[in-house]
């Protein structure tokens with residue numbers, strides 16, 4: 119009876135599978151037969167879908183087709199259904215699968231090439247069994263021509279028979295994938311150009327920084343030259359200030375700006391007449407007032423600069439003679455109204471002036487100069503900066519010692535900030 123039903127079925131529907139003629143439960147056979155009837159009807163009405171039923175044993179072995187429509191067979195080179203699974207496997211060259219990311223709502227695309235597919239076939243099958251469905255895109259190459267097929271399948275496991283069935287529908291998406299690939303290519307190209315552009319901008323920004331620094335250095339040299347000072351005062355000053363800046367908690371970039379802005383503190387002296395600036399005898403009160411004008415002249419000289427470096431340099435030029443108690447010049451600003459850079463330079467500038475020899479005075483000893491800084495704490499100087507200065511005396515001392523050994527040696531010290 120069973121055999122008769124089977125041959126009747128086979129006469130009416132194309133069948134080259136195993137289950138209907140094998141020792142399987144009637145439930146399973148009924149499921150296969152009914153699905154084949156539906157799929158055949160679907161194909162007859164001209165659906166663009168290529169339906170199939172694939173099957174495999176849950177305890178291992180090759181996949182086979184219980185059903186594959188005429189069009190799928192044609193697409194794979196007119197192979198018999200019994201050869202279809204093997205043909206599909208042999209001609210498969212890529213597999214895309216899509217899943218939602220673990221931490222984001224982005225769709226993650228996994229691409230497997232032929233070697234990876236061959237290696238992970240068993241794993242992919244287990245995953246499909248676990249999730250009860252599978253959604254992938256395959257690239258199949260038939261007679262040298264690539265076809266992309268989207269595969270949507272429902273997976274059912276029949277525990278008793280240890281059979282897994284995949285009720286699938288393939289749909290050709292060659293044009294869609296090509297479009298996606300060309301979009302990806304374009305996107306990659308855009309990314310590449312964007313990166314190049316970023317590099318170019320970065321390079322030009324660096325050039326601009328270098329050029330700015332160069333101008334600043336030359337301006338500083340000009341001021342030092344007028345003043346009759348060596349550049350060592352500014353070198354030491356930069357280093358002292360950056361020790362304090364770092365101890366204060368300035369980030370590397372900010373401290374770099376401080377380091378490079380500090381040498382411009384006296385740039386306004388460029389505007390003071392030689393007869394006053396280089397006067398050997400003591401200055402009259404009027405001349406002293408003119409000298410004091412170097413802060414505002416420096417401020418004017420550096421006015422309107424767009425860069426952070428010039429802005430800090432201007433703040434330093436304007437405020438390095440202001441005092442914490444408001445007794446300084448040019449504005450008599452008190453406390454934290456004086457910019458931080460100005461408060462740092464104020465201490466280091468006085469300390470370096472004290473420890474340096476000048477035509478009118480001997481250099482003070484290191485300890486004496488430190489005492490003087492402490493004496494002026496809270497009147498001339500910000501107590502917080504004085505505290506940092508004292509806490510970092512060993513570092514300050516290193517710069518002081520290195521310089522007093524020999525100027526050349528000092529030059530060889532890397533300009534660490």
Ligand SMILES: [Fe+2]
Nearest residue numbers: 383384438439
């Ligand atoms: Fe000054």
Ligand SMILES: [Fe+2]
Nearest residue numbers: 351383384467
């Ligand atoms: Fe100075």
